[in-house]
Amino acid sequence: MKTKLYYIFLGLAIILFISNCNTPKKISNSEIKEEPVVIKNDSLEYEIIILDIGFNQYLNTIAQPVGYYTQAYLENRNRFLVPIWNSRVSDPTRFNPNIYQNIIDYNANINYGYDVNYKLFNYFQFAQRKYRMTLR
Template identity: 35%
Template sequence: MKTVNLFLGILGLSFMSCVAQTKTDAVDKGTTKIENGKVTLSNPDLEYEVIIMDNGFERWFSTNRKPKDHYSITFLENKNRRWVQEWNARAGRMNSVIEYRIDYNSQTHYGYEVNYMLYHYLLYFQQVNNLRLD
């Protein structure tokens, strides 16, 4: 299973990744598990796993997320593509709160679960750090 690991802390951010192969014919059977400050998304059919570790995100996500049917997959992919592009442009710059790049390939079909969670994390990160990625 290829893995996308997202480890987030108050002082630092680390995103280590291996992008899944493009599989547009795979069905998104992703599962989300939230417990003890750790959000885990996995889907063996799409060969990915995303782990977000940030105690603040779990609380924010449970109170601020929109229902899953609120967004289309196209909306999420477009937002994530733009936000990740800006995120990566800022990564590693002096005085930036963004330390690491996100390896998000817009040609890869990650499925709804990954895009939904990534969108919400990037939205959370912007609100907590009072910055805009677009």
């Protein structure tokens, strides 16, 4: 019995060794250094820094590409989503303060530009997926 087990483990080890030699190494999420995402408009001196792990990957793999949405669409969505987010920040007894940490100072009358609106909108999409919540 011990001999059979030994050969089974030896066989598995050889298979694993061969498969590791033939396949390229995959990089796990823990090996990728997550850089903060900076949302800013220099002319307006407006800046948001997002440190949420996984947001970079979301922007690069899941989010619709830049240009997919119009700026008007993104502005309309952000006008709707920012007040919901801010109300949750203001109510830490009902909503997780580890998720809703900072008020977003977003004025619908200011043109922040496409990049700011795109990344802000996609952060809301990312947060809803990651934290399994709905901003309504």
